Amino acid sequence: MTLLAVKDLHAQVDEQSILQGLSLTVNPGEVHAIMGPNGSGKSTLANVLSGRPGYSVTSGTIEFNGTDLCEMEAHERALAGIFLAFQYPVEIPGVSNMEFLKASLEAKAKHADQPQPNTAKVIKQARELAKSLDLNPEFLKRGVNEGFSGGEKKRNEILQMLMLDPALALLDETDSGLDIDALQVVAQGVNEFRNSNNGVVLVTHYQRLLDYIQPDYVHVLADGKIVRSGDKSLALELEDKGYAWLTQ
Amino acid sequence: MVDPIVLADSARVPNWLTKTPGDLQSSIAAASVTRIQAERWKYLSLAKAWPSQNTLSPSDLIFVPPPSGTAASTSTHRPNETALEALDSDVDILSPRLANAPDAIARLCNADFINKTYVQPGGHATVSLLRQAHQAPTIIILGEGSTLELNETVSPEVTHLQDDVWLILRKGAKVVHSRSNFGGSNSHLYRFLSVTLEAKASYQLHNHSCGCELHRQDIHIDLSGSGAHVDIQGANLVPAASHLDQHIVMTHAHADSQSNQRVHTIAGAGSKVTFNGRILIKKGCPGVEAHLNNRNLSLSDVATINTKPELEIYTDDVACSHGATIGKLDESHLFYFASRGVDELTAKRLLAQGFLATCVSGPMAQQAQVVLSDLAAAENQPS
Numbered sequence: 001m002t003l004l005a006v007k008d009l010h011a012q013v014d015e016q017s018i019l020q021g022l023s024l025t026v027n028p029g030e031v032h033a034i035m036g037p038n039g040s041g042k043s044t045l046a047n048v049l050s051g052r053p054g055y056s057v058t059s060g061t062i063e064f065n066g067t068d069l070c071e072m073e074a075h076e077r078a079l080a081g082i083f084l085a086f087q088y089p090v091e092i093p094g095v096s097n098m099e100f101l102k103a104s105l106e107a108k109a110k111h112a113d114q115p116q117p118n119t120a121k122v123i124k125q126a127r128e129l130a131k132s133l134d135l136n137p138e139f140l141k142r143g144v145n146e147g148f149s150g151g152e153k154k155r156n157e158i159l160q161m162l163m164l165d166p167a168l169a170l171l172d173e174t175d176s177g178l179d180i181d182a183l184q185v186v187a188q189g190v191n192e193f194r195n196s197n198n199g200v201v202l203v204t205h206y207q208r209l210l211d212y213i214q215p216d217y218v219h220v221l222a223d224g225k226i227v228r229s230g231d232k233s234l235a236l237e238l239e240d241k242g243y244a245w246l247t248q
Numbered sequence: 249m250v251d252p253i254v255l256a257d258s259a260r261v262p263n264w265l266t267k268t269p270g271d272l273q274s275s276i277a278a279a280s281v282t283r284i285q286a287e288r289w290k291y292l293s294l295a296k297a298w299p300s301q302n303t304l305s306p307s308d309l310i311f312v313p314p315p316s317g318t319a320a321s322t323s324t325h326r327p328n329e330t331a332l333e334a335l336d337s338d339v340d341i342l343s344p345r346l347a348n349a350p351d352a353i354a355r356l357c358n359a360d361f362i363n364k365t366y367v368q369p370g371g372h373a374t375v376s377l378l379r380q381a382h383q384a385p386t387i388i389i390l391g392e393g394s395t396l397e398l399n400e401t402v403s404p405e406v407t408h409l410q411d412d413v414w415l416i417l418r419k420g421a422k423v424v425h426s427r428s429n430f431g432g433s434n435s436h437l438y439r440f441l442s443v444t445l446e447a448k449a450s451y452q453l454h455n456h457s458c459g460c461e462l463h464r465q466d467i468h469i470d471l472s473g474s475g476a477h478v479d480i481q482g483a484n485l486v487p488a489a490s491h492l493d494q495h496i497v498m499t500h501a502h503a504d505s506q507s508n509q510r511v512h513t514i515a516g517a518g519s520k521v522t523f524n525g526r527i528l529i530k531k532g533c534p535g536v537e538a539h540l541n542n543r544n545l546s547l548s549d550v551a552t553i554n555t556k557p558e559l560e561i562y563t564d565d566v567a568c569s570h571g572a573t574i575g576k577l578d579e580s581h582l583f584y585f586a587s588r589g590v591d592e593l594t595a596k597r598l599l600a601q602g603f604l605a606t607c608v609s610g611p612m613a614q615q616a617q618v619v620l621s622d623l624a625a626a627e628n629q630p631s
Contacts, residue, residue, distance in 0.1 A: 050587055051586070052583055052587075053579065053583060073586070074583060074586035074587060075585070075586040075587075075588075075589050075590060075591050075592070078586065078587055078588055078589035079589040083587070083588075084587045086584070086587075089584070090578075090580050090581055090584050092581050092584065092599070092602060093602065093606055094599075094601070094602025094603055094604070094605040094606045095598050095599065095601075095602035095605075099598065099602075100585075100588070100598075103585070103588075103590050103594060103595075103598060104585075104588035104589055104590055107588070107589040107590045107591065107594070108589050111589065143602070143606075144584075160588065164588065164589075
C-alpha cells in the first residue's frame, strides 16, 4: 500500500497561498528528497503534513496509509505514524528530555493498545542511542533542548525519531547548521532508521546531505509545486546549475 | 531536630519580653486597619482578618534550647540562666523591629505576638527545625557561623492563619528555609516573614504555595552586612477562583551584598494574582548585585494577574536586573508535544508542571513537586 499520497495540494499560511497544486507519492522503503529555492514551500509541505496549527489545506487530498490526513489533529497524525524532525526544535525548560520521550512513548503505546513502556528500558535505550549519536546521555536529564547547540538539537530530533520508530519521517532541513561531523552522525541515524517498511521525506537546501543519505527520488519544488523529479543525479545537476534553469 | 520546651517558670522570663508587650500594644493600638486604597499596590482588604488583642502569657513561651557542639541537639533540657541572659542581649535588636513593623500585615500579625515564641540563640551549630505554622510568631536568631535548616508547613486543614516569622542571621550564619503553604480550598493565610542578614550571612528561601482560597504573603529582607547573600525560589499555583497576594521587599543596606529572586506562578481560571517585588539599594552600597525575575502563566482567559517588579537604587556601581512576564502556554511547545503524539491535555499538564518545576527546590522539593503537579493536573482538567 502507498504510504503517503498527496494529490493537487493547495495550502496557505496566514491567508497567503504557498502550496499550489503539489502532488507526491511515497511508498514504503523510499527516501524522497525535496529541494528548492527559499520560499518555494518546502517547510510548508512538512508543516502541512504534520498538522501544524496555522497551516490550512484549501484543496487537494492527503492520504496516509489510505486514511484522510486532513481530518486528523496533529497528535493523531503522529500516533498514526508521522514524525516531523523540526528545522528549529523548541526549548522547553522544566520538562526533561526523558520526560518528553516517555510521554511520547506512552501516548504511542496507549494508542496501539499496548502495555505502557518499561521506564528502565526506555532510559537504557535512550542513553544508548544518545551515545551512538554522539550526544551526551546526561543531556537527557536536562529540559527539552534546553541549552543545546544547534547540532545537538538536530541530533536530539534523530534520537526521538529512532525511539518512536514512525512509519514516515519528515526531516525539515535537518542538515542546516550542522558541521560536517554532525552531518555524518545525523545521516548515519537516518540510514539506520530507513527500512523496507518506512518512508523518509527529506527537505533540504543542499546536495551535501545526499552524499550521506542516498535518496530514491529527488524533487524540485518551486512556487508551491514540484517542477522536476528525478534520481540522485538531479541533485548533482542542481549543485552545478542552481535552481534558476528550472524556475524560469 | 531540636525539640521546643515549654518555659513555665514566669520568674525566668527574659527582660525583653516583659518590656516589649507594652510598646507593642501601644504601637498596635496606634495603627488602624489599613484600607485597601491606602496600601501601596494592589493589596487585598485586611479588615476581616483583624484579630482580637492578646496579652502576654509567660507560660505560653516556648524556647528552643541552644545546641551544644556542632551537631544538632536532641535534648529537651530547660534553658539555663546563662542561656536566658544571652537571649536578653540578642533580642535587644529585635524589639524595635517588632514595634516598627513596616506594613499593615506585620502589625496585624504582631497583634498576636507573645503567645508563643521559638528562639534559637545559636552558637556554631547546625540545627534542623520543623515548624507547623500556626497563629503565633517565630523568632529565630542564628548565631555567628551557625547553620539552620528550617522547614515550615501549612496543612490543608488550616482554614485561617495569621503568622509571622522573624529571622536574624549573625555574621556568617546560613539558613535554608523551605515554606510549603499548601492550604485547602477554604484556607485563608496571612503570612509575614522578616529576615535580617549580617555580614557574609546566607539565606535561601524555597517558597511553595498552592491550594489556598486566599493567601497574602509579605516578605521583607534586609541585607545589612558585606557579603550577605539571599536566594529566593518561589513556585505558586493559584487554583480557580483563588487569590494570591505576594509582596517581597529586598533592601540592600550594605555594600557587596547579593540577592537573586525567581518566582513562577500559575493562575487558574478566575483566579487573582498580585506580585510586587521591590529591590531597594540604599546610599553608599557599591558592589551590590540584585536580580528579580517573576514569570506568570495563565491557564485561562479569565485570570487576573498584576505584577510589578521595582528597582529603587541610590548607589552607583551596582549590577541589577528585574523583569516580569505574563503569558499563556506557548503554542509552539504544544505543537512540539503534538508532533510526538501527545494530546493537548497531557501536554498542558506537563508544561504547567515544567513551568513550576524550574522553581521547585530545596529540602522539601519532592513533596512540593508532587502536590503542585497534582494540582496543576487538576487545573488542566476540562470543566
